[in-house]
Amino acid sequence: MRKPGRHFLxxxxxxxxxxRVLRAIDFQTMDHRSPEFGELGLRTLEGMKTIxxxxxxxxxxxxxxxxxxxxxxxxxxxxxxxxxxxxxxxFAWLWQRLAKRLGLEPEIIETDxxxxxxxxxxxARLRADTAHxxxxxxxxHNETSTGCTxxxxxxxxxxxxxxxxxxxxxxxxxxxGSVEYRHDDWGVDVTVGGSQKGLMLPPGLSFNAVSEKAxxxxxxxxxxxxxxxxxxxxxxxxxxYFPYTPATNMLYGLVEALDMLHEEGLEAVYxxxxxxxxxxxxxxxxxxxxxLCRVPEHVSPVLTAVMVPEGxxxxxxxRIIHTELNMSLGNGLGRLQDRVFRIGHLGDFNDLTLLGAxxxxxxxxxxxxxxxxxxxxxxxxxxxxxxxxxQLVHR
Ligand code: PLP
Numbered sequence: 601m602r603k604p605g606r607h608f609l610x611x612x613x614x615x616x617x618x619x620r621v622l623r624a625i626d627f628q629t630m631d632h633r634s635p636e637f638g639e640l641g642l643r644t645l646e647g648m649k650t651i652x653x654x655x656x657x658x659x660x661x662x663x664x665x666x667x668x669x670x671x672x673x674x675x676x677x678x679x680x681x682x683x684x685x686x687x688x689x690x691f692a693w694l695w696q697r698l699a700k701r702l703g704l705e706p707e708i709i710e711t712d713x714x715x716x717x718x719x720x721x722x723x724a725r726l727r728a729d730t731a732h733x734x735x736x737x738x739x740x741h742n743e744t745s746t747g748c749t750x751x752x753x754x755x756x757x758x759x760x761x762x763x764x765x766x767x768x769x770x771x772x773x774x775x776x777g778s779v780e781y782r783h784d785d786w787g788v789d790v791t792v793g794g795s796q797k798g799l800m801l802p803p804g805l806s807f808n809a810v811s812e813k814a815x816x817x818x819x820x821x822x823x824x825x826x827x828x829x830x831x832x833x834x835x836x837x838x839x840x841y842f843p844y845t846p847a848t849n850m851l852y853g854l855v856e857a858l859d860m861l862h863e864e865g866l867e868a869v870y871x872x873x874x875x876x877x878x879x880x881x882x883x884x885x886x887x888x889x890x891x892l893c894r895v896p897e898h899v900s901p902v903l904t905a906v907m908v909p910e911g912x913x914x915x916x917x918x919r920i921i922h923t924e925l926n927m928s929l930g931n932g933l934g935r936l937q938d939r940v941f942r943i944g945h946l947g948d949f950n951d952l953t954l955l956g957a958x959x960x961x962x963x964x965x966x967x968x969x970x971x972x973x974x975x976x977x978x979x980x981x982x983x984x985x986x987x988x989x990x991q992l993v994h995r
Pocket of ligand 1: 666745774
């Protein structure tokens with residue numbers, strides 16, 4: 601059945617692709633060995649460095665984020681290597697399962713999935729590892745299943761304080777291009793990114809940003825790899841080319857998305873996401889519902905996971921909102937299935953997108969018979985009105 605109006609894609613990624621990016625992708629595919637392609641390749645690789653906050657190498661894979669997770673591990677580690685992984689939620693759990701399947705030995709620091717990575721726990725474990733058996737520490741920057749953001753600078757400080765040589769690997773799949781990130785300044789060795797969230801592209805590209813220390817580790821690493829091998833990629837990328845057929849049209853889109861992020865300014869992009877996160881949480885509190893992330897310093901600027909009261913179904917609410925209001929919200933993943941719904945407020949997103957999404961949720965809560973107070977949308981309007989977006993006001 602036809603659903604009039606534009607679908608509200610309020611899952612925490614893939615996010616809505618702006619028309620400018622769609623238009624950029626909608627171009628004839630070019631010869632990926634031509635001189636023109638070399639220029640395109642160099643533009644995308646250079647542009648991505650600014651987003652990661654690095655002057656080092658960035659690798660672009662024609663793959664979803666899971667591929668770039670695998671690439672980070674197989675390029676730097678050897679069979680049986682111990683890796684310290686923080687289980688902040690479903691995505692951290694999936695990365696750990698992937699590591700196990702590759703023949704690594706993950707050691708888990710668990711949380712209750714309602715807070716960010718346990719920095720003190722990381723430091724304590726590394727201090728105890730006097731033989732330096734742990735080869736890498738893996739952290740998900742923004743845990744998309746819970747809406748908690750980890751403090752990567754603090755994780756680096758903990759590793760340094762413990763005097764431990766482990767590599768630091770960070771998943772920024774749902775934070776890149778929407779939450780402040782500094783690969784070089786925070787001493788990250790491998791950063792993993794994806795195209796379909798803050799970068800405002802369709803799914804299909806993923807990234808590794810790589811430190812010199814990670815490149816040195818890749819010389820010794822013995823896990824089998826071929827497609828993911830950094831070596832051939834970095835060599836070919838020097839002139840803007842790829843060792844195999846690149847996702848040419850996605851790269852057209854990436855150039856456009858990078859231009860858009862730089863036109864707005866990365867600091868403004870980060871501030872916009874924080875402001876929308878705060879307005880969303882205020883609406884949730886006004887409804888009398890609970891935000892899953894229970895540590896105020898850990899709340900995510902890009903998504904909010906909301907708990908439904910005992911005896912009610914988050915999936916039932918999502919179904920009503922999808923069918924009757926033409927809006928998608930994120931589902932509860934893993935142990936959070938049916939317990940939470942997730943509101944994505946990331947990417948190409950403005951005040952009215954947020955207010956439309958919150959209105960849909962407020963209507964949905966009534967229709968689903970979930971007990972709540974009215975006025976969440978109004979609280980968000982008041983918050984946004986009192987804090988006008990400086991950029992829009994002065995334009
Ligand atoms: N890590 C995080 C934080 C994610 O949010 C996702 C996907 O949503 C992934 C990893 C997996 O990425 P993909 O589904 O693109 O393979």
